Amino acid sequence: MKPNIHDVAKIAGVSSTTVSRVLNNRGYISEKTKEKVYRAMEEINYFPNDLARSLFRKRTNLIGLIIPNSSNPFFGELAFHIESICTSMGYKLLLCNSLHRKDKEEKYLEMLIRNQVDGVIAVTYNRGILNYHKQNLPIVAIDHYLSDSIPVVGSDNYDGGKKAAELLIEKECRHIVHINGPIELTTPANLRRKAYEDVMHKHGRQPITYEVPFYQDYHDIISTLFDEQPDTDGIFSSDDIMAAAVMTEAKKRGKDIPNQLKVIGYDGTETVQSILPELTTIQQPIELISKTAIEILAKEIEGEFDDIPPETYLPVRLLEGRTT
Amino acid sequence: MKPNIHDVAKIAGVSSTTVSRVLNNRGYISEKTKEKVYRAMEEINYFPNDLARSLFRKRTNLIGLIIPNSSNPFFGELAFHIESICTSMGYKLLLCNSLHRKDKEEKYLEMLIRNQVDGVIAVTYNRGILNYHKQNLPIVAIDHYLSDSIPVVGSDNYDGGKKAAELLIEKECRHIVHINGPIELTTPANLRRKAYEDVMHKHGRQPITYEVPFYQDYHDIISTLFDEQPDTDGIFSSDDIMAAAVMTEAKKRGKDIPNQLKVIGYDGTETVQSILPELTTIQQPIELISKTAIEILAKEIEGEFDDIPPETYLPVRLLEGRTT
DNA sequence: CTGAAAGCGCTTACAG
């Protein structure tokens, strides 16, 4: 069996209280005793059981991360940064892929509660998460409004949408179309659309937005867009994956990018940038978003609710490639 | 404070033993008592503390996943599938991004041990993990030999390399070059290289492999390859990301793909396929690899070591795009 | 069918 603190105590010839003190570097312990205890721990290859510690302390240093899907480059990178930062702060990360499904989100949340996580970082549109907030579990949301009391962190979506739309106008596109996710979602990402529409109106243009519902194949919608809007010479896609699909469809139809059609995406993940460096896009500061979200969550965990901003929007950056 | 089993017992008017029995559906309990207990749990919003349960049972249902980096599409998808399958089997996943760094791998492993994980799935080249195996912690490795006693699961790398090399030969490439990771790594992925070399020799060709060490920018190496091997008309890259970089470099140099240069990658992740559908590649069965690895790990956890194959190689598939 | 007691592996007042 795995050795426990009593085994260490026996070998070191002290009480388990003393071993615990050495472990936690707490109270006065003579150097000699410390030595003995360390030697004993090493001898039997002892590692403290964090379950027992957490049970007593009512603190697990466990954080739950609920994202739709770590396969997606944006979420994959978000998960990477969040995990890295958590680790550097002494937190451990429980990964949950909800696939945007409400039932899964709820089950995951219950699992996280049962596992006594100290807090949850959620990228989810499911306001059902609210019900759990009553348990006063610290939560921070990324790019989604979950409730008035849950802080949100994200990129400056309005500015990103504005930058994208303005670039296409600047590049003298005449017929600019926008592709976005479902509008019902209460996500700040809708601000990308709002900004696009505002810019269009400001320039006396008619905004046209194609919506991609969840679970629907965006290829069909992009194909429809090309059919219905043959004059399109500028497309602002609210994410890079769809922008790539637009590029593929344009190539298929013999439309030259950027001469006949200019394309700009959103996210600017390392992955997409490395695979498709020509894609112009609005880059989200994923690492900064991660860092900010964790810092806010850490404050909630420590009970410092005073200086937590309800919404934090981090600056985006225009990455100009050759598609515009 | 969070309610515990005694709070439930008090409200239901029974002992905590009975509540526990209801919770675990164990032994005989009258329907009436069950009802009362369930009602009480609901009334105070009770969720059992899995920490306490796990402490007693010496079983956490926690699995640790160590991957280099969830930002990479292959590992992001692997993490997604592993997490999904774990969840469907009642396991929870602790995510660790090692960045291929030995010190990080060791720290993560210690963390996982302290947290009493039931098992570990590792994608790491660090044989240092061996030291921990003494703790008889169930481990399964993906695509890397860690030790004789640690089962390995991966794609059929030899067949993949063979398929790739043969395709280029079939397509009448005269000068075929291979790009691979560092050869020192004791990974079955070296079989991709071996297969390439075998196929080349079989056809009386001279194999040429460019190695990309960790942490080195592969762009430089690709650029060097183009400089040093100007006649190259076929490149087999051992991963899709580098294949994409080859495509970018070719475009920069005005080399037409596939007419002047044919490119084939490896991995065939959903992400790369959706962004770069034209890329010909060898697709790894990521979901199947995940499933197999978890099943093997589950057997180790249950102590059924008999029918665990030391090595499992799952079939790959050639996805032909327009780059060959 | 139900409950009191012991124990999982720790930590922390408390006492000395």
Add this chain to the structure above:
DNA sequence: CTGAAAGCGCTTACAG
């Protein structure tokens, strides 16, 4: 500077 005792929130023989 060190130890005995109680307790974190559960579960499981054991007894009735």
